Amino acid sequence: MFRKPRGTQDILPDDQTYWNYVRNTAETVAARFGYARIDTPLFESTDLFQRGVGDETDIVQKEMYSFEDNGGDSLTLRPEGTASVCRAYVENGMQNLPQPVRQFYLAPMFRYERPQAGRLRQHNQFGVEAIGDASATVDAEIIELGFSYLKRLDISDFTLRLNSLADPNEREPYLAKLSDYFSQYAGELPKVDLARLERAPLRLLDSKEQVTRKIGADAPKSLDYLGAASQEHWDQLVDLLDGLKTTFSEFDYHVDHRLVRGLDYYNRTVFEFEPRDAGGQGTMIAGGRYDPLIEILGGPATPGIGFGSGIERIILELKAQEISVPSADQLDAVIVSVGAARSAAARLATSLRSNAVAVVLAPERSFKAQMRYANQLGAVHTVILGEREMAANSATIKPMQGDSPQFEVPLDEVARSLSASRDGQLP
């Protein structure tokens, strides 16, 4: 038999309660901050990601699902969301909208990776992007949005790390200093980190190797290389976040000069929310400013900032914290009927559904088995249609929870009776 491709998953009905909870929360919070939904294609021109994400990144070099279509074009299943949103921004003339343009997405991403907990080949992200405004107030807004999202999900015990990667022209001298610094210790660095020293010196900062971490503690900090403009931006952001601290008692952040990003397009502000006792793949939200990106993609220089949040990781954390999520829509009734009453039962089901009652017709089994069936489905009521009811043109309604007695109502009042009972149960 077939099996699902490696690193993919079936999201079964039982798990959908988590997904609904997360998606609904994301939509609600996004709306509250004035972010509107955008959906972009599942695949894009390969070149968009090569240029946007960065040719040197692992994502582009070995993790993309790229293919050539019948017309000979090279396309790629999107590995991340920001490049597409920026492409859509330029392509659809969003420069002519009031700036910044605030958008969010809920969408699957694809990366050819070795699967493990919290890491899949197809995963889903809630992402937000604010494009067209370079001021630090937007940075603070995005971070507040991420905070509100986690709080509204009822997740606690998370930390927010913050850093500034400076602007590209400031980063060159910084990276040189950083390389120089680590080169002094080349003899002590483990093999993986020697490779990083060549390829991506920034990555040395968040290495998991003990030695490297120790050496990295005193490494040059990007924060010390900010130019006047990015320094002012940083100061404003810190000021705004301190303001948030006084508004939300649980809000906090800490500056971490080791926080870096794997995608090339980031500049200035970068941040991550992660569980306090984060394991390997813990990061729940990661984002930052990407002012150079749209120009890199061939558009007009346009600043932007946003974050991505892995829904699977959020759900892992919801489960880890044993957070209860709203249960699925309940089934109002199962109709139990035998013999001649079955066709009347089918008609009743149809009529109930058009009256907004959720109803299932029990399968053609013994009376007892049908009652069991109703119980297994967790229906609030059983509606019994038998010979007696047929003769009286009525139906018996039996509440399945608690021990209220069953009662009989005329057939045309079943819908009213069921919905009244349902509405009465709401708080």
Added chain:
RNA sequence: GUGGGCGUAGUGUAGUGGUUAACACGUCAGGUUGUGGCCCUGAAGAUCGUGGGUUCGAUCCCCACCGUCCACCCCA
């Protein structure tokens, strides 16, 4: 891409170099005439991940592959 653990019915587990591979939950059917949940009885359901090899004989030993989990890498 690297290293390690694991792979027995739908799910969770037990088990043995040699006749019909066990248990629990779940599923289905019964427990008399139209009433679920508890309980009782019964049934279905596993080519013991796949393919090689060792052996008279392998689910059990060895190898490869696949899958899964963990760590690295990378990242959400």
